[in-house]
Amino acid sequence: MNCKEAQNLINGYVDGELDLVRNLEIEHHIQECALCTQSYKNQQLLRNEIKTGSFYFKAPADLQRRIQLSLRKATKAEGRAWVLPKWWFNIAAPMAAAAVMVLALVPFLRGPSADDLLAREIVSSHVRSLMASHLADVPSSDQHTVKPWFAGKVNFSPPVEDLAKQGFPLIGGRLDYLDNRPVAALIYQRQKHFINLFIWPSESDSAVETKTVSRQGYNLSHWTRSGMTYWAASDLNNAELQEFVQLLQNQTSPTS
Numbered sequence: 403m404n405c406k407e408a409q410n411l412i413n414g415y416v417d418g419e420l421d422l423v424r425n426l427e428i429e430h431h432i433q434e435c436a437l438c439t440q441s442y443k444n445q446q447l448l449r450n451e452i453k454t455g456s457f458y459f460k461a462p463a464d465l466q467r468r469i470q471l472s473l474r475k476a477t478k479a480e481g482r483a484w485v486l487p488k489w490w491f492n493i494a495a496p497m498a499a500a501a502v503m504v505l506a507l508v509p510f511l512r513g514p515s516a517d518d519l520l521a522r523e524i525v526s527s528h529v530r531s532l533m534a535s536h537l538a539d540v541p542s543s544d545q546h547t548v549k550p551w552f553a554g555k556v557n558f559s560p561p562v563e564d565l566a567k568q569g570f571p572l573i574g575g576r577l578d579y580l581d582n583r584p585v586a587a588l589i590y591q592r593q594k595h596f597i598n599l600f601i602w603p604s605e606s607d608s609a610v611e612t613k614t615v616s617r618q619g620y621n622l623s624h625w626t627r628s629g630m631t632y633w634a635a636s637d638l639n640n641a642e643l644q645e646f647v648q649l650l651q652n653q654t655s656p657t658s
């Protein structure tokens with residue numbers, strides 16, 4: 403075996419991958435050749451270093467990110483060089499048009515607003531109060547009976563107005579639960595129609611103008627005034643409900 407052959411086989415010899423005959427041949431050569439002995443020692447040293455792990459080092463934490471970034475850049479650069487075939491536009495143009503339509507529809511596809519959800523809850527509560535002969539917990543037309551009744555049941559004092567003279571007599575008060583909190587419900591009557599007036603403290607002190615919506619055949623009006631949120635619900639026609647709301651707002655002094 404000459405040096406060239408030995409050098410080629412030293413790796414295999416160090417790793418114990420050679421057959422018996424080759425093994426003996428290289429052993430014999432190394433014993434007589436200083437150069438190949440040195441190569442053999444170097445290989446053995448390297449092998450041991452690798453085995454003991456002193457050649458291992460931890461990759462920097464952001465190496466993965468940097469590689470991904472450079473790959474992305476490279477992909478983009480390649481992408482710019484692409485020449486799109488004509489048929490691609492035949493597909494892309496209608497797709498773009500569809501995307502524009504979807505974007506235009508997004509405002510309509512959004513889920514119901516907080517007010518919408520509350521309106522549903524108000525209607526349910528109004529209907530439930532009429533169904534189960536549970537219109538009032540405190541059946542009284544006297545505002546001085548109804549108002550104190552809420553003390554200790556809710557942590558606020560709802561303004562209770564008597565509108566009997568104006569054609570909306572007070573029927574009573576009820577404890578209800580809306581928007582994840584106990585609320586005061588006042589019941590007013592207009593001929594054969596009932597109005598549920600839900601009251602609870604508003605989250606902000608700023609007044610909110612009256613908004614009117616119609617849900618499932620019921621008219622709803624809501625506003626915020628003097629730190630209280632009001633929702634009125636009734637099957638009364640909207641004109642008369644607005645009359646009621648107006649009367650109530652005129653009666654409710656800012657300090658009550």
Ligand SMILES: [Zn+2]
Nearest residue numbers: 405408435438
């Ligand atoms: Zn040699």
